[in-house]
Amino acid sequence: MVEYDIKKGWFKNIEGDLLKEMMKEVFGNVSQKGDALVSSYGVLESITVKVMGKDKLEVVTASKDGKMTDDDILNSKRKLNVFVEKATGFDAKARMKRAQAKAKEGSL
Numbered sequence: 001m002v003e004y005d006i007k008k009g010w011f012k013n014i015e016g017d018l019l020k021e022m023m024k025e026v027f028g029n030v031s032q033k034g035d036a037l038v039s040s041y042g043v044l045e046s047i048t049v050k051v052m053g054k055d056k057l058e059v060v061t062a063s064k065d066g067k068m069t070d071d072d073i074l075n076s077k078r079k080l081n082v083f084v085e086k087a088t089g090f091d092a093k094a095r096m097k098r099a100q101a102k103a104k105e106g107s108l
Helices: 018-027 070-088 093-103
Strands: 002-005 031-033 036-041 046-055 056-064
Touching: 002 070, 002 093, 018 036, 018 046, 018 070, 036 070, 046 070, 056 070, 070 093
Parallel strands: none
Antiparallel strands: 002 056, 031 036, 036 046, 046 056
C-alpha cells in the first residue's frame, strides 16, 4: 500500500466519477468495490485505489503469479506511473522528492 499526496487544488480533477473515468482510460477497465476502484493491467492483477481525502490517494497493487518478462513488468510500472501522475498532479520525480522529505522528517 502506498499513499500519495494530491497536489493542492488538484482534487477537482478526480472528484466524483472523474477518477473512475481516468482509470478506465489508462488501464482499459475499472470496477467499483465499496469505496474503492479496482483495475488490472499487465502483470498487475489488481490496482485498488481509494481517495483518502482531498490531499491523499491510497494505491494498493497485487502482481500476478507466474512467469513475467522484464518488458511486461516495465510496461505495467510505466502505466501505473502515468495513472498516479494524472491522479495526483505530481510526476515521479516530484513524488520521490516529497517522499524523501517526509522520510527526513520522520513522518513516513
